[in-house]
Amino acid sequence: xxxxxxxxxxxxxxxxxxxxxxxxxxxxxxxxxxxxxxxxxxxxxxxxxxxxxxxxxxxxxxxxxxxxxxxxxxxxxxxxxxxxxxxxxxxxxxxxxxxxxxxxxxxxxxxxxxxxxxxxxxxxxxxxxxxxxxxxxxxxxxxxxxxxxxxxxxxxxxxxxxxxxxxxxxxxxxxxxxxxxxxxxxxxxxxxxxxxxxxxxxxxxxxxxxxxxxxxxxxxxxxxxxxxxxxxxxxxxxxxx
Amino acid sequence: xxxxxxxxxxxxxxxxxxxxxxxxxxxxxxxxxxxxxxxxxxxxxxxxxxxxxxxxxxxxxxxxxxxxxxxxxxxxxxxxxxxxxxxxxxxxxxxxxxxxxxxxxxxxxxxxxxxxxxxxxxxxxxxxxxxxxxxxxxxxxxxxxxxxxxxxxxxxxxxxxxxxxxxxxxxxxxxxxxxxxxxxxxxxxxxxxxxxxxxxxxxxxxxxxxxxxxxxxxxxxxxxxxxxxxxxxxxxxxxxxxxxxxxxxxxxxxxxxxxxxxxxxxxxxxxxxxxxxxxxxxxxxxxxxxxxxxxxxxxxxxxxxxxxxxxxxxxxxxxxxxxxxxxxx
Numbered sequence: 074x075x076x077x078x079x080x081x082x083x084x085x086x087x088x089x090x091x092x093x094x095x096x097x098x099x100x101x102x103x104x105x106x107x108x109x110x111x112x113x114x115x116x117x118x119x120x121x122x123x124x125x126x127x128x129x130x131x132x133x134x135x136x137x138x139x140x141x142x143x144x145x146x147x148x149x150x151x152x153x154x155x156x157x158x159x160x161x162x163x164x165x166x167x168x169x170x171x172x173x174x175x176x177x178x179x180x181x182x183x184x185x186x187x188x189x190x191x192x193x194x195x196x197x198x199x200x201x202x203x204x205x206x207x208x209x210x211x212x213x214x215x216x217x218x219x220x221x222x223x224x225x226x227x228x229x230x231x232x233x234x235x236x237x238x239x240x241x242x243x244x245x246x247x248x249x250x251x252x253x254x255x256x257x258x259x260x261x262x263x264x265x266x267x268x269x270x271x272x273x274x275x276x277x278x279x280x281x282x283x284x285x286x287x288x289x290x291x292x293x294x295x296x297x298x299x300x301x302x303x304x305x306x307x308x309x310x311x312x313x314x
Numbered sequence: 315x316x317x318x319x320x321x322x323x324x325x326x327x328x329x330x331x332x333x334x335x336x337x338x339x340x341x342x343x344x345x346x347x348x349x350x351x352x353x354x355x356x357x358x359x360x361x362x363x364x365x366x367x368x369x370x371x372x373x374x375x376x377x378x379x380x381x382x383x384x385x386x387x388x389x390x391x392x393x394x395x396x397x398x399x400x401x402x403x404x405x406x407x408x409x410x411x412x413x414x415x416x417x418x419x420x421x422x423x424x425x426x427x428x429x430x431x432x433x434x435x436x437x438x439x440x441x442x443x444x445x446x447x448x449x450x451x452x453x454x455x456x457x458x459x460x461x462x463x464x465x466x467x468x469x470x471x472x473x474x475x476x477x478x479x480x481x482x483x484x485x486x487x488x489x490x491x492x493x494x495x496x497x498x499x500x501x502x503x504x505x506x507x508x509x510x511x512x513x514x515x516x517x518x519x520x521x522x523x524x525x526x527x528x529x530x531x532x533x534x535x536x537x538x539x540x541x542x543x544x545x546x547x548x549x550x551x552x553x554x555x556x557x558x559x560x561x562x563x564x565x566x567x568x569x570x571x572x573x574x575x576x577x578x579x580x581x582x583x584x585x586x587x588x589x590x591x592x593x594x595x596x597x598x599x600x601x602x603x604x605x606x607x608x609x610x611x612x613x614x615x616x617x618x619x620x621x622x623x624x625x626x627x628x629x630x631x632x633x634x635x636x637x638x639x640x641x642x643x
Contacts, residue, residue: 167423174566178547257566264569268549270562276579279559287572 076234076246084245085114092229092241092289093202097209097300099217107218111210114243115200120210122218124190139185143173145207147196168204175228175257175267176211181221190220201243202230204255208267209293216301225297228257228267229289231282233274238282240289254279256286260294325543333544334528342541344370348534349581352470354589356481356596360629362510363486369474370538376478378486397423399475424472424521424550424563470536472550476521477593484597487512506630519560520589521552522582526568533578535585551579553586 077083087093093114102108105121112118128134145168149155176192192214194207205228212226232242234251247253252274257267265287274282333343340348352370359366363378399421487510525537525545534541537548547567552560559579 163423167420170420171565174547176566178566178568254562259569262569263571265564265572265575266547266566266569268562268564268575270559273554273558273560275558276553276583279579280576283572283575 074249076249077237077239083239085243089237089239090285090288092292093243095293095296097213097297099213099300099304105214105218107214107216107220109210109213109217111206111213113202113206113209113241115198116196116202116206116243117198118194118196118203118206118210120192120194120207120214122190122192122211122214122220124218124220125185125188126190128187128189134187137186138182139180139187140189141173141177141180141182141192142189143169143176143192143194143211145169145172145194145196147199147203151196151199168207171204171267171269172207172211175208175226176215178266179223179226179259180215181223184221190215199244201245201247202241202255204228204269205230205257205293208257209297213297213300217304224259224261225294226257226266227260227290227293227297228255229286229293230255231286231289233278233282238278238285240285252279252282254282254286256283256290258287258290258294260291325540329540330544333540334532337527337532337534338530342534344538346536348532349585351536351585351588352538354477354592356477356593358481358485358596358600363482365478365481365485367474367478367481369470369477369536372470372474374471374474374478376475376482378479378482380486397479420563420565421472421475424476424552424561470523470538470542473521473523473536476519476552477589480518480520481593481596483513484515484518484593485512485600517554517556517558518590518593519552519554520586520593521550521561522585522589523548523550524578524582526570531570531574533574535581549575549578551582553579553583555583555587555590557583 077089081088083089085093093116094112096112098110100108101110101119102121105123107122108120110117110119125139128140133140145165147156147165149157172192172194180190192211194211196203196207208226208228212222215222216225229240230242230247230253231238231240232246232249232251232253233239234246234249239246242253250272252270252272254270254274255267256265258265268283270279336343337348342348344352346352353368355368357366357368358364365376367374367376487505523536525534525541526532526547526549527534527541527545529546537545542548545567547564547570549562549564549570551562554560564575
């Protein structure tokens, strides 16, 4: 199947190095301390953050750091076929672990000892790149909750089909069986926290694909910064500043 | 309720500082240099497809079983590979019996990711030879499920489990199957009737784990339990000897520069070559053992031959009970 046609357009009309349209909204869940909704093309994800609050299970309390918990679920209606076990299956457990460890690296946990921060991420519409969208949404939600962080964490995926590196794969391109590289970076520090890849790639091509994903992450970071600045301006306006 | 990452080792501040300071002068607590692996030894069990790997003090057992099932509808010419991991509480006080915890699942998925895209599936050549002459909706294909049972951990379970899975897959033999007369049913030939066939393995993806300790970009290979407790982040790279990167897993943790990642990959490809040659020689040794036994048959040592024959036929009888209860999953 042709994923990049001879004119250089992909199945959805994008260029190989073009990301899907990003859309973010802060404060989607009014009951949470911080929440955000993030869309990358057709992938729509909602994140809610509760914390810092008292640790619910005393046995898990850590004396010098905050405890970070993360739960990733996919809504039953998020994929084409109605999923039956949206959480507790192996993929969800692994992604929850991955998101938790990624956010743990950037939250300044030592400032909030003996407390707990819960991050709940739910996928409402899955069209490829759900992991990346979840991390981006979690970053926004944590910022909305006012939790101190070292830097934003942004994430993007890239792949390699028809001998072309492609940025931001959608579901069809992802299920083509080619490699799928998901990268999560700390943009200001320019460091890679999350790196996952499946399927085979020669090493030099891998370097290009990873570089492309990193560029995508930086573009997402710029967008997220804009959204946060807009949000702050709105808050200032409401306070009458 | 999720569990904390299963590293229950409680480290004192002094121990942490000692490990970090020693690493600044390129010294590790067990005397290795930063990019040295621990001693790796691979041994095989009596049955085809069982292996035991010892990496330092970490021991992992791998076992491969195969069965016929219907293929996925969108991939009718391929079989499937399922990886199950079990952390037995015998291995480490932090492992709980019963449902696999987070780290068990992560381990399973890392090994799975490395092996999955490996075209091990074209071992189902038996299917292609028959489906070429028949309709593609031939009903059965082999499912190979690889299972690792982690016995004793001095950590770096990922690398050891990966080697165990590869070794077990290299020695696994599946029974030969042919289609029946009307082309609809599949006859599985018992191993006495027809010699079981080995899997066709295109390449061996080897996992190499790096730990990032401290803040000054210190990287070590094959971390021990103590180093894992101290590390800020870890990365597992699965590579093969053809220069391909098969899978990478760096699940959060300390941020590292891209240049450090590429350097790690280059080191990993060297180590992958070493480990691949060790696996291959261990598998060859096992095959050679069998050939040696056949040579003995044709010599004058009748007694040896007879006793071996009886043992072999006893083994064949054992084969009728396919899977011992312990490995049921």
